[in-house]
Amino acid sequence: xxxxxxxxxxxxxxxxxxxxxxxxxxxxxxxxxxxxxxxxxxxxxxxxxxxxxxxxxxxxxxxxxxxxxxxxxxxxxxxxxxxxxxxxxxxxxxxxxxxxxxxxxxxxxxxxxxxxxxxxxxxxxxxxxxxxxxxxxxxxxxxxxxxxxxxxxxxxxxxxxxxxxxxxxxxxxxxx
Amino acid sequence: xxxxxxxxxxxxxxxxxxxxxxxxxxxxxxxxxxxxxxxxxxxxxxxxxxxxxxxxxxxxxxxxxxxxxxxxxxxxxxxxxxxxxxxxxxxxxxxxxxxxxxxxxxxxxxxxxxxxxxxxxxxxxxxxxxxxxxxxxxxxxxxxxxxxxxxxxxxxxxxxxxxxxxxxxxxxxxxxxxxxxxxxxxxxxxxxxxxxxxxxxxxxxxxxxxxxxxxxxxxxxxxxxxxxxxxxxxxxxxxxxxxxxxxxxxxxxxxxxxxxxxxxxxxxxxxxxxxxxxxxxxxxxxxxxxxxxxxxxxxxxxxxxxxxxxxxxxxxxxxxxxxxxxxxxxxxxxxxxxxxxxxxxxxxxxxxxxxxxxxxxxxxxxxxxxxxxxxxxxxxxxxxxxxxxxxxxxxxxxxxxxxxxxxxxxxxxxxxxxxxxxxxxxxxxxxxxxxxxxxxxxxxxxxxxxxxxxxxxxxxxxxxxxxxxxxxxxxxxxxxxxxxxxxxxxxxxxxxxxxxxxxxxxxxxxxxxxxxxxxxxxxxxxxxxxxxxxxxxxxxxxxxxxxxxxxxxxxxxxxxxxxxxxxxxxxxxxxxxxxxxxxxxxxxxx
Numbered sequence: 091x092x093x094x095x096x097x098x099x100x101x102x103x104x105x106x107x108x109x110x111x112x113x114x115x116x117x118x119x120x121x122x123x124x125x126x127x128x129x130x131x132x133x134x135x136x137x138x139x140x141x142x143x144x145x146x147x148x149x150x151x152x153x154x155x156x157x158x159x160x161x162x163x164x165x166x167x168x169x170x171x172x173x174x175x176x177x178x179x180x181x182x183x184x185x186x187x188x189x190x191x192x193x194x195x196x197x198x199x200x201x202x203x204x205x206x207x208x209x210x211x212x213x214x215x216x217x218x219x220x221x222x223x224x225x226x227x228x229x230x231x232x233x234x235x236x237x238x239x240x241x242x243x244x245x246x247x248x249x250x251x252x253x254x255x256x257x258x259x260x261x262x263x264x265x266x
Numbered sequence: 267x268x269x270x271x272x273x274x275x276x277x278x279x280x281x282x283x284x285x286x287x288x289x290x291x292x293x294x295x296x297x298x299x300x301x302x303x304x305x306x307x308x309x310x311x312x313x314x315x316x317x318x319x320x321x322x323x324x325x326x327x328x329x330x331x332x333x334x335x336x337x338x339x340x341x342x343x344x345x346x347x348x349x350x351x352x353x354x355x356x357x358x359x360x361x362x363x364x365x366x367x368x369x370x371x372x373x374x375x376x377x378x379x380x381x382x383x384x385x386x387x388x389x390x391x392x393x394x395x396x397x398x399x400x401x402x403x404x405x406x407x408x409x410x411x412x413x414x415x416x417x418x419x420x421x422x423x424x425x426x427x428x429x430x431x432x433x434x435x436x437x438x439x440x441x442x443x444x445x446x447x448x449x450x451x452x453x454x455x456x457x458x459x460x461x462x463x464x465x466x467x468x469x470x471x472x473x474x475x476x477x478x479x480x481x482x483x484x485x486x487x488x489x490x491x492x493x494x495x496x497x498x499x500x501x502x503x504x505x506x507x508x509x510x511x512x513x514x515x516x517x518x519x520x521x522x523x524x525x526x527x528x529x530x531x532x533x534x535x536x537x538x539x540x541x542x543x544x545x546x547x548x549x550x551x552x553x554x555x556x557x558x559x560x561x562x563x564x565x566x567x568x569x570x571x572x573x574x575x576x577x578x579x580x581x582x583x584x585x586x587x588x589x590x591x592x593x594x595x596x597x598x599x600x601x602x603x604x605x606x607x608x609x610x611x612x613x614x615x616x617x618x619x620x621x622x623x624x625x626x627x628x629x630x631x632x633x634x635x636x637x638x639x640x641x642x643x644x645x646x647x648x649x650x651x652x653x654x655x656x657x658x659x660x661x662x663x664x665x666x667x668x669x670x671x672x673x674x675x676x677x678x679x680x681x682x683x684x685x686x687x688x689x690x691x692x693x694x695x696x697x698x699x700x701x702x703x704x705x706x707x708x709x710x711x712x713x714x715x716x717x718x719x720x721x722x723x724x725x726x727x728x729x730x731x732x733x734x735x736x737x738x739x740x741x742x743x744x745x746x747x748x749x750x751x752x753x754x755x756x757x758x759x760x761x762x763x764x765x766x767x768x769x770x771x772x773x774x775x776x777x778x779x780x781x782x783x784x785x786x787x788x789x790x791x792x793x794x795x796x797x798x799x800x801x802x803x804x805x806x807x808x809x810x811x812x813x814x815x816x817x818x819x820x821x822x823x824x825x826x827x828x829x830x831x832x833x834x835x836x837x838x839x840x841x842x843x844x845x846x847x848x849x850x851x852x853x854x855x856x
Contacts, residue, residue, distance in 0.1 A: 109383065118381070123295035124288020126508075128458045129541040136458060164288035174286070182282040189748025190285025191292065191458040191508030227458050227509050228748055 093157040098166025106153045113137045115153035124164040124194045135224030138195040139163050145202040164194035176241040177201055186237035188228035195224050200238045211242040279753040290506045293462035293478050294538045301534040302331055304524050305385035307375040307392045308547055309367035312616040314396040316365055319374050323391040329384030332531055335375035336362040343492040343522045349587040356419045359582035361519040368415050368581025369618045371547025376523045378535055405576035405613035406555055421614040423583040426591040428670040429606035432570045440561035440569050444641040448634050450552040455623055459508025460539035463521050465528040472498030478507045480515035480747055488517035493525055510747035512622035513549055516585055551623020553578040554630050558638045566646050566653045570605035573597045578615040586620020587612040592627030595670040599635040600679045600716045601657040606669035632717045650714045655680055730761040732777045762841035771795045788812040805842045812838040
């Protein structure tokens with residue numbers, strides 16, 4: 091099938107089988123290999139991209155579903171002037187990546203969430219919930235959490251405190 | 267950590283830029299012209315006799331370039347042993363199953379096509395007939411040999427005893443004895459990037475291999491040994507690696523088959539393992555069943571320790587076969603235990619082959635001994651930290667030879683524990699726990715665990731070259747799987763050159779990188795060497811001088827000032843020692 095979509099601001103005309111995933115179309119047909127395949131079943135989030143402004147798992151979407159739509163990948167995250175996106179700066183400053191395989195997915199997930207609602211980072215539960223969308227096996231999630239907050243220019247919040255009585259979910263080290 | 271100095275800012279990694287912008291290059295990202303994709307036909311049963319692997323329909327699928335089972339190959343290569351060859355002699359692992367399968371997911375055939383979609387079409391067209399045999403999953407049960415994986419050969423591939431059997435009277439007379447069983451389930455390594463390899467035949471008869479790997483030199487040697495490449499070279503390149511955790515340090519059957527397919531087709535072939543394969547067919551970690559018994563006096567001082575551990579090493583004995591012995595030898599942990607006896611068995615089971623996983627047998631030991639120490643503390647109603655304090659190998663006992671045959675070179679375990687307790691504010695958590703127990707609230711668990719790591723096993727290539735412009739090139743055979751070696755290895759390097767005439771050093775050059783704000787020549791140390799015979803005393807004096815010369819080493823999150831001085835002294839000694847050895851070699855040859 092012939093489809094046409096806009097990827098990182100550039101119009102792409104592709105001839106794809108109906109069964110071809112968006113991830114494979116981006117990686118193989120557009121040469122944008124920054125979008126990674128970790129599980130191909132919608133669990134790990136490494137393949138997260140933006141489609142019409144929403145964060146989606148590109149392994150769970152067919153390319154033909156994106157006909158006429160706008161896609162942004164990690165290659166198009168930084169502005170055209172070459173300066174890094176605040177999330178890219180924050181991820182390296184906070185050591186929020188080691189092997190880097192999952193990183194593009196986290197970046198696209200967080201970029202979308204911050205654009206939708208930057209106040210997200212002031213709510214530890216919502217931020218935690220967001221980051222549980224994706225899997226990382228190297229860094230643990232603390233550095234990623236700090237990086238997203240740094241990118242949003244967030245101030246330290248109530249997450250750092252010793253849990254209040256009965257607040258069993260938030261168990262973090264004491265010692266403020 | 268020391269405070270900031272001249273270049274004391276937190277370092278950012280040189281690896282990050284490409285990885286953050288989508289320019290990282292993992293094996294699946296490589297663009298090699300003409301590259302085909304391999305897909306494996308795998309066994310769906312854990313144990314059985316292979317009656318038929320029919321690839322006729324698979325070969326007819328449009329886009330399929332070739333398909334091979336063991337029957338199509340004159341000589342199916344064996345998976346390199348990576349354990350005692352005696353163990354694998356009667357238990358060979360063919361890269362494609364021949365007459366029998368011994369784990370679900372075992373490769374039966376490979377289909378190569380223009381892309382993965384077509385390759386999977388071909389795989390789905392393959393017809394396989396296997397007569398199922400009973401599966402054996404539990405290693406202790408498998409050790410009974412009721413069901414043998416290799417007819418006429420025991421499932422117990424390796425049995426090792428360490429230490430000495432403990433006199434039964436010790437257990438009878440001890441104030442307290444605790445014992446327990448522990449089960450470490452088999453687990454998947456689950457690196458976000460699963461296994462991946464790309465093999466390109468080269469014009470000279472050799473191959474270039476890109477592989478997501480931890481030990482490329484061994485992979486090179488294994489491929490060269492297993493493949494018939496008259497006069498051809500094997501070159502292995504490791505691009506970015508998306509995690510490994512022990513599961514990528516071996517030469518797996520799929521790698522051999524992909525290389526064979528590439529050579530047969532005369533074009534590049536890639537295999538990118540998908541998650542379904544990684545969670546079923548890929549080698550496993552852990553998989554031990556342990557029994558531990560610990561005796562102590564009334565004050566909690568250990569008297570004797572016994573362990574028996576059986577590891578489920580899977581359908582073929584591989585790197586997992588030495589892990590239970592590692593566990594047994596580490597069973598003392600950080601403790602001075604007078605009497606220790608342990609037995610370790612590597613037992614075949616109809617599960618994917620076992621290989622190292624994050625700690626390679628050592629965490630398995632720590633889990634067993636630490637849980638048992640906790641059980642003892644509960645029995646004696648003692649603070650678990652105090653029981654540990656009373657039993658640590660004391661600082662003045664190093665170097666300490668364990669009853670299991672290992673030597674611990676140095677340590678101050680009690681001080682380390684105190685630091686950890688203080689850092690974690692252990693007392694405060696204990697108080698909080700007591701408060702909740704008295705007044706209610708979410709339950710709070712507080713755990714203490716110690717761990718001794720046996721490290722420095724094996725060898726690794728490394729070199730530093732000093733250039734006339736003052737820059738250095740550091741070369742390392744140690745392969746990054748995401749840790750940031752390119753950043754950290756540039757932190758501290760030493761290069762040495764000595765000119766010796768008539769038994770006296772007439773010129774010396776000593777370059778240090780990472781000990782000061784920029785690479786320096788340690789001229790004080792050079793002066794110490796010149797005019798003296800190049801012997802041990804001169805080297806020691808030079809090392810001390812070089813260390814003192816590093817007056818203003820940078821501190822950063824990776825290493826503080828004291829560590830850098832210490833490391834500089836050691837590295838200078840080694841570099842000069844190496845230079846001296848080279849000189850001796852030259853003298854001997856001339």
